[in-house]
Amino acid sequence: MHPYTKHPDDAVSAWGEEKLIRAIRGWLGNVSPRAPFGIGDDCAVLAPSQGRQLITVDPVIYGRHFDDDVSPRDVAAKLLKRNLSDIAAMGGRPVAAVLALTLDARVSRVWLEHFYRGLAVTARRYHVAIIGGDLAQADGVLAASLTLLGESTGPRVLTRTGARAGDWIYVTGRLGCSRPGGHHFRFTPRLAEGRWLARRAGVRAMMDVSDGLAKDLHALTPPGCHPALDPARLPCRRGADTRAALTDGEDYELVFALARRTDRAALTAAWRRAFPRTPLTCIGAFARGTKTPEGAFDLSKYHGYEHLR
Amino acid sequence: MHPYTKHPDDAVSAWGEEKLIRAIRGWLGNVSPRAPFGIGDDCAVLAPSQGRQLITVDPVIYGRHFDDDVSPRDVAAKLLKRNLSDIAAMGGRPVAAVLALTLDARVSRVWLEHFYRGLAVTARRYHVAIIGGDLAQADGVLAASLTLLGESTGPRVLTRTGARAGDWIYVTGRLGCSRPGGHHFRFTPRLAEGRWLARRAGVRAMMDVSDGLAKDLHALTPPGCHPALDPARLPCRRGADTRAALTDGEDYELVFALARRTDRAALTAAWRRAFPRTPLTCIGAFARGTKTPEGAFDLSKYHGYEHLR
Numbered sequence: 001m002h003p004y005t006k007h008p009d010d011a012v013s014a015w016g017e018e019k020l021i022r023a024i025r026g027w028l029g030n031v032s033p034r035a036p037f038g039i040g041d042d043c044a045v046l047a048p049s050q051g052r053q054l055i056t057v058d059p060v061i062y063g064r065h066f067d068d069d070v071s072p073r074d075v076a077a078k079l080l081k082r083n084l085s086d087i088a089a090m091g092g093r094p095v096a097a098v099l100a101l102t103l104d105a106r107v108s109r110v111w112l113e114h115f116y117r118g119l120a121v122t123a124r125r126y127h128v129a130i131i132g133g134d135l136a137q138a139d140g141v142l143a144a145s146l147t148l149l150g151e152s153t154g155p156r157v158l159t160r161t162g163a164r165a166g167d168w169i170y171v172t173g174r175l176g177c178s179r180p181g182g183h184h185f186r187f188t189p190r191l192a193e194g195r196w197l198a199r200r201a202g203v204r205a206m207m208d209v210s211d212g213l214a215k216d217l218h219a220l221t222p223p224g225c226h227p228a229l230d231p232a233r234l235p236c237r238r239g240a241d242t243r244a245a246l247t248d249g250e251d252y253e254l255v256f257a258l259a260r261r262t263d264r265a266a267l268t269a270a271w272r273r274a275f276p277r278t279p280l281t282c283i284g285a286f287a288r289g290t291k292t293p294e295g296a297f298d299l300s301k302y303h304g305y306e307h308l309r
Numbered sequence: 310m311h312p313y314t315k316h317p318d319d320a321v322s323a324w325g326e327e328k329l330i331r332a333i334r335g336w337l338g339n340v341s342p343r344a345p346f347g348i349g350d351d352c353a354v355l356a357p358s359q360g361r362q363l364i365t366v367d368p369v370i371y372g373r374h375f376d377d378d379v380s381p382r383d384v385a386a387k388l389l390k391r392n393l394s395d396i397a398a399m400g401g402r403p404v405a406a407v408l409a410l411t412l413d414a415r416v417s418r419v420w421l422e423h424f425y426r427g428l429a430v431t432a433r434r435y436h437v438a439i440i441g442g443d444l445a446q447a448d449g450v451l452a453a454s455l456t457l458l459g460e461s462t463g464p465r466v467l468t469r470t471g472a473r474a475g476d477w478i479y480v481t482g483r484l485g486c487s488r489p490g491g492h493h494f495r496f497t498p499r500l501a502e503g504r505w506l507a508r509r510a511g512v513r514a515m516m517d518v519s520d521g522l523a524k525d526l527h528a529l530t531p532p533g534c535h536p537a538l539d540p541a542r543l544p545c546r547r548g549a550d551t552r553a554a555l556t557d558g559e560d561y562e563l564v565f566a567l568a569r570r571t572d573r574a575a576l577t578a579a580w581r582r583a584f585p586r587t588p589l590t591c592i593g594a595f596a597r598g599t600k601t602p603e604g605a606f607d608l609s610k611y612h613g614y615e616h617l618r
Contacts, residue, residue, distance in 0.1 A: 004332070035468070035469070035470070036399075036466065036468040036469075036470070041395075041399070041468050041469050041470075042365065042395040042396075042398035042399055042469070042516055042517055043363040043364055043365040043395050043396060043398070043399050043401070043459065044363070044364045044365070045361055045362070045363060045399070045461075045466055045468075046361065046362040046363075046364060046396060047361060047362070048357070048358045048359070048360060048361055048362065048460075049357045050357070052354055052355065052356060052357055053354070053355040053356070053357065053358065053458075054352040054353070054355075055352055055353045055354070055355060055405070055407055055440065055441060055456075055458070056351065056352040056407075057407045057408075057409045057439065057441065057442060057443050057456060058409075058443055059411060059445050059454075060452075061411060061445055062448045063447065063448070064445065064446065064447050076482045085351075086351040086352050087351075088354060089351035089352070090345075090350070090351055090352050090354070092352065096364070098364055098365075098366045098456060099366075100366045100367075100368055100409070100454040100456075102365065102368060102370060102454075105503060107590075128523060130366065131364065132364060132366065134366050134367055134368060134454070136368050136370055137373065138370045138372065138373050138452065138487060139372070140452070141370075141447070141450055143411055143447065143450070143452070145366075145409040145411075145443070145454045147364075147366060147407060147409075147456035149362075149364070149458075150352065151357075152354075157345065157354055159344070159345040159350050159354075160344070160345075160349070160350050160351070161344070161345070161350075183496065188347075202454065207350075207351055208351055245366060286434055302447070
C-alpha cells in the first residue's frame with residue numbers, strides 16, 4: 001500500500017497532532033494503557049522491573065525496509081518482531097515499547113490506521129504494552145523507530161560472549177531466502193525458545209541471525225578461533241542454497257554455542273518435546289586458529305548484509 | 310555545520326557499519342559501558358530499576374529541528390536535553406539512553422564525530438549512560454531518535470493530572486524568544502528543580518513547557534476549569550512580549566499546579582534557598598468554568614506550536 005495520499009483531506013496534516021494522537025490511542029486500544037502508564041504524559045511510567053532490564057531499538061524506513069507492495073500491518077508487525085527477536089536472543093521476555101514516528105504531512109490516515117492496528121495485533125500477541133512515543137514531521141520521510149524494553153526471566157541473560165574453543169554451534173529453524181517467501185514479515189520471534197535455552201547450563205552464548213549467518217557468527221566466535229561449519233548440515237529454507245542460507249539475512253533465528261561436553265542427545269530430545277515443530281541443527285563447532293585449514297569449508301568467502309555500504 | 314560531504318572518502322559509507330560502530334564507541338568513551346551493559350549485543354542489559362521507571366523518546370531531524378547553522382555538538386546536546394526535560398517534568402532522574410540514527414551515506418564522519426562527542430559531554434554532565442542504539446541508512450535523511458530511561462527518586466512521580474479548581478499556577482525560569490537567543494540549545498533541563506518539587510506535598514501536577522505555555526497548559530487544566538492568567542506576571546525572557554512568552558515554545562521550563570492552601574511564602578523562601586538563580590513565578594490560578602469571563606485575559610486567543618500542521 002502506498003503511504004502517501006494526493007487528497008489533502010485524507011492526509012495526517014488534515015488532523016494535526018492532537019487529533020492524531022487521540023486516533024492512535026483508539027487504534028492501539030487496550031495495548032496502550034492510560035496515562036501516565038501509557039501515551040499522554042511527559043514520560044510513560046512503568047512499574048519497577050522484576051529482573052535485569054533489556055533494551056533494544058530498531059527502525060523500519062519507507063524505501064529501505066518496506067515499499068508499496070507491503071501492507072502497513074506487515075510493516076508494523078515486522079518492526080515489533082525485529083525487536084522481539086533481539087529480546088529472544090538474550091533469553092528475555094518483552095514488557096513495553098515506545099514508538100518514534102517520523103512522517104511526511106502527506107501520509108494517509110488510512111495507511112497510518114492500518115499500521116497502528118497491525119502494531120496492536122502483534123503487541124497483544126506478544127504481551128507488549130505500547131506505552132508512549134513521539135510524532136515528528138519531515139518532508140519525504142516515513143520511518144518508525146521502536147524501542148523495546150524487556151527483562152530477564154531467570155538467573156541468566158544470554159549474551160554474545162562466552163563461547164569457547166570446541167563448543168558446538170547450533171541454529172534454530174531454517175536459513176536463507178527470507179524475502180522471496182515472505183518469511184521476513186511472517187516470522188515468529190523465538191521468544192519461548194530463547195527463554196528455554198537461557199535455562200540450559202550448556203548454552204554459553206547466543207544471538208539472533210538478522211544480517212546473515214556468515215556475518216553474524218563472527219560476533220559469537222571466541223578469540224583465537226574460527227567457526228568450522230559443515231555446509232551440508234545447514235538447514236536451508238526451501239529454495240535456498242548454501243550461499244543464500246549464509247548471506248541472505250532476515251532469518252530471525254537463534255544461533256548459539258553449546259559446551260562441548262553437553263549431553264547433546266538429551267538436549268535434542270528435550271528440545272523436540274518442547275518445540276516439536278522447530279528444527280534445531282548442529283552446524284559445526286568453534287575450532288582453534290583464526291584461519292580455516294586448507295580444504296575445509298571457508299566461511300570468510302561469504303558475506304552477510306553490511307549496512308551503510 | 311553542513312552534515313554532508315562531497316568527498317566519498319570522508320563519508321560514513323567509506324567506513325561501513327562495523328568500523329563506524331567501533332568509532333562511535335570511541336567517541337562516546339566512558340559514557341558507553343562495555344557490552345552487554347552497552348553497545349555490542351542484541352540488547353543492552355541494565356540492572357533492575359530501583360523505583361518506578363520513566364521512559365520518553367524525542368528526535369532531532371535535519372531540516373526540521375536543526376540546520377547548517379548549528380554545530381553537531383549543539384544538535385546532540387539538544388537531543389538529550391529535550392528528553393531530560395521530560396524526565397525533569399515527572400520529578401525523576403535519568404539513567405540510560407539508546408540512540409537510533411538514520412543517515413544518508415553521504416553524511417560526513419567529521420559531523421558524526423562532533424555529534425557523538427557532544428552527546429558524550431552532555432551525557433556525562435547529566436549522568437546518563439549511552440547503552441545502545443541502531444544505525445540505519447536512508448537517502449536524504451539525517452535524524453536521531455533518543456529513548457531515555459529514568460526512574461522516580463521518591464515516593465511520588467508527578468504527572469500532568471491532579472490539578473484542582475483554585476490551584477495556583479507556577480512556572481520556573483523565563484518564557485519566550487527561545488530561538489533568537491539560542492536558549493533552545495543552551496538550556497539546562499530542570500532536573501534538580503523537578504525532583505525538589507516532586508517532594509513538596511502541595512505540588513499536585515507538573516509538566517514541561519516545550520510547545521508554548523498557551524498550548525501546553527491545556528494538559529494541566531482540571532476538567533471544568535480554565536487557566537486564569539495574569540499576563541503582567543508572565544516571566545518574559547529578554548525581548549519577549551506576552552505573545553512570545555505564551556506561544557514561542559522550546560522554553561523547557563516547568564509549569565506546575567500548587568494546592569490553594571499551600572503556604573506560598575514558605576515555598577518561595579525554600580525555593581530561593583535551593584535555587585537562588587532560577588526565577589519561580591505564580592502566573593495565575595485554575596478557575597472554575599471552561600470559558601474565560603468577559604474582560605479577563607483570554608488564553609484561547611494564543612496558540613502554541615502545533616505539530617503536523
